[in-house]
Amino acid sequence: MAGQSDPHISLFSAQEVEFLGEDEMVEIVPNMRMDPLNLICGDFGPFRPQIATQVPLWLAVALKKRGKCTIRPPEWMSVEKLTQVLEAERNSLREFQPLPFHYVEIARLLSDHARDDIPDVYMVRSLIEDIRDVRFHKVETGLETIHERTHAVKLKNLSAMEANIVRPFVVRALQAFYKHDSPEMIPQPDTTAIRRRQAADRGPKRDRRY
């Protein structure tokens, strides 16, 4: 039901993250003729057989389910590209590779509903699972390094679903550190030297490029 996904108001359910991901644009090739759609969220079409056009993912899946089109998997979703990404993820201990913000949702929806449109779909699926595992392991390792009061954390290239999964833990952990690592509670040594250095480098204090 709308708005009642979670007892904690500020948490997004996985379905809600997927809902947001469904608005990502993908390319389809219709096999039928249809007039343009003037929807609230935008205008799409006209649809002509064999002429590729861009539509939101939810619309593509709806058409695909009814056998009205094929979906062209996005460029990044090829065995070749994903293998590169996986290797880069494994080689870099702290950085995440750039992937579309909603890559998890896009990959899931396409492999569930457009399996026959994806070349080497099982390989693709397996690569994405491996990528997710490596990335998530990085997130966990990175979180373990938080050991003091942190004012800002940078999560470059983290995806929507991954961020959503770690959100509850991270928020509580950072909050706990903030509360218990307060300078009022613990007498501080002279920190002017540290502050001068920080003024020169102005990324977030703990720039976690993990």
Added chain:
Amino acid sequence: MASGSEEGSGFPADDYESLIATTDVELLKRAWRNEKAAPEILHFQTALVQRSREQIQLMEETVEEFGENGTDPLTVSLYQMDLDRTQFLLRSYLRIRLQKIEKYMFHILKTDVWSRLSEQEQKFAKRCTDDMERHLEQSVLSRLPDGYQSILKQSVASEEDDMVPEPRLDTFVFCKSKGSIEAFQLDDSKEVVDLVADDLYILRYNSVKPLIESGQIDLV
């Protein structure tokens, strides 16, 4: 039918490109995400909600006509899906706000957060507090010893209204900046950070609150 919005709901005037390129659905999505992720209730987006309502109504009528004039079921179902999605956003947006009002009703009533509510929400909040007050009084407070009977204070000796739950504004939130922001001061600490456009950050809500209101930062 995608109507772009030209009266920004709090967008800075120099953000023209993003202003004209943004549909109401995008704005509604942003309002929904921000409202969901923020610990306190945000300003009611009156104009946006009004426009969305009108568009939904128009679309409902259109779909009904389709049903009558025999448009093919595929087209009808696609229009219906789009309608459902937009309705979900609007309803969820309103419901989240109601949940927050229920949670923090006394706090809202006695601070300027009151001004962030729509007229109907204000009526709702007033009814909530009236009902809650009456309920607590009848069931518990009237039987407590004198000096402990207040809804707002633990006892007459309290200096503040310490029985009123408040949202925690110092909680951490995930956010993304639309453009790069240099030398951003992190509230009370001496720290200053540079925010790169489109990168994900975790920051304290207090620090980013003004940037959310001005539309420069989105909660995720």
